[in-house]
Amino acid sequence: MAGAGSTSELLRVDDLSVNLSSGVPAVDSVSFELRRGECLALVGESGCGKTLTGLSLLLAVPPETGSTAAGSIRLDGCELTALGRKRLRSVRGGRISMIFQDPAAALNPLFTIGSQVVETILAHLEVSKAEARQRALGILEDVGLKNPQRFLGLYSHQLSGGQCQRAMIAVALSTEPELLIADEPTTALDVTVQRQILDLLVRLRREKGLALLLITHNLALVAHLADRVLIMYAGQIVESASLEELFEAPRHPYTRALLECIPRLDARPGLPATIPGNVPVPGRWPAGCRFRERCAAARPGCERPQRLQPLEARPGTLVRCWLAAGMNLDNE
Ligand SMILES: Nc1ncnc2c1ncn2[C@@H]1O[C@H](COP(=O)(O)OP(=O)(O)OP(=O)(O)O)[C@@H](O)[C@H]1O
Ligand SMILES: [Mg+2]
Incomplete structure (x- = not known):
């Protein structure tokens, strides 16, 4: 579903990094762009760094949690990291708003x-x-x-x-923000209310041209709302693709594993698939490919310590995997 007027760039993020208060990196050089009226989904398992990425776009990571360590965040060409407090306050909650998984905690009980x-x-x-x-x-x-x-x-x-x-x-x-960051906007709700909130977001996009950064681990929600998808793993974006490309031809083994975890009606009885192991916590990210220890396709060479950069798998699709990008590790 392409949003109305989704051609011009609204937000550009380059090499955004967030460190925890201990100094340990938790979001690592995240880059993406978001167009006007577009819905971009940020997807990954728990602990990948999605919420910290969302908060850092507003320069609103609580100081006791950490801080934005590096990078550039441009809204309509205006560099947010260079703004003074007063102008930043007018952007935060003004042109960009954020909604959270736990509304009771976000609303003030005294007012x-x-x-x-x-x-x-x-x-x-x-x-x-x-x-x-x-x-x-x-x-x-x-x-x-x-x-x-x-x-x-x-x-x-x-x-x-x-x-x-x-x-x-x-x-x-x-x-009347131009961009709404919605962090797990329906997770705490029953399915009927989930559906109503989804319909509301779809309507707001259509009627008000709202751009949406949808943070979630729910791929069904993504399929319903998003135009493009960023897959996040251990602080990095590992795949970035249009919704259709992502569902029809996922490139990164992590994306494939996430898609295989979606329950299917024609699957054999039993619990839905899960990805073995856990997301490594900040400070314990392995060198080389961070997913390799859980990756069904991993092979010798994936552990090489060079920093793995996103590679263009096809026009518009970036993937951070040597194998998925068609590189021959045997000759290294
Ligand atoms: N206040 C904090 N103190 C220490 N570590 C933290 C803190 N907040 C986040 N982290 C760590 O940073 C990493 C990223 O956290 P983040 O909340 O961004 O994950 P997430 O992808 O939003 O996960 P979830 O899907 O569970 O909401 C996690 O490993 C988390 O444990
Ligand atoms: Mg979160």
Whole structure:
């Protein structure tokens, strides 16, 4: 599904790295671009560095967790890493918003939903309090909270999980961002509410031309929403491809393994496949290919310590694997 007006670049990220507060790298030289109105999915198992990547785009990694160590983040050509605090605050929660897996933790329990939406609008847009309230009512309705007047006066603990998620999306959308970073936006929800939130995101993209960075480990969600996909493993992007290419001809053995884990109706009875082993934690990344210890296709040569750069497997598809890129390791 190509988003409306998805041709011009909105965000360009080059060599973005995040170190944990211990100094250990957790996100390693991540590069990608996101076009206006596009949905780009960032996919990988738990602990690969997806959330830290999302937070670092807003330069919002909590100092007790770590910090953005290097790289460039350009929004419409404007270098965010060079902005002062005040201008950065206007971008963060303004032109770029983020929603989180746990809406109850993202909403402030001490303030009504209405005051949180209104205050966010007042902090970012030059409107009167009456206009901000009017706008808040419209947004609550937009995200599917029927009877928005009532929701204005409620606190997060008075809402169901699905209503909380919608309220958080309302806060995130209240400043009409161009880019929404959605970190596991449906994981905590039951399937019916998941579907409603998905439909809401699809509608917001269509109606408002919103660009979306969808962070998830759920490939079904990706298939439903994304135009392009980044596969992340141990702090690195290991494959980057269009949705169709990724599902029809996955190049990286890790991508293939992830796809094989999707439950299928025609599969033999039993538990769905899993990838043996675990994602190595930061500080324990092996030299050479970081996936090789779990890789069904690994062979002598994959452990060579040279830094493995992304290679163009075909136009528009990058893959960080010597074998998948067709290199002969036997002659090395
Ligand atoms: N506050 C922290 N202190 C120490 N390590 C951390 C902290 N936050 C994240 N990490 C580590 O950094 C790595 C990347 O974490 P991140 O939260 O970005 O992973 P993720 O891909 O979002 O995983 P999940 O799918 O579970 O949300 C993990 O190994 C994690 O343990
Ligand atoms: Mg995460």
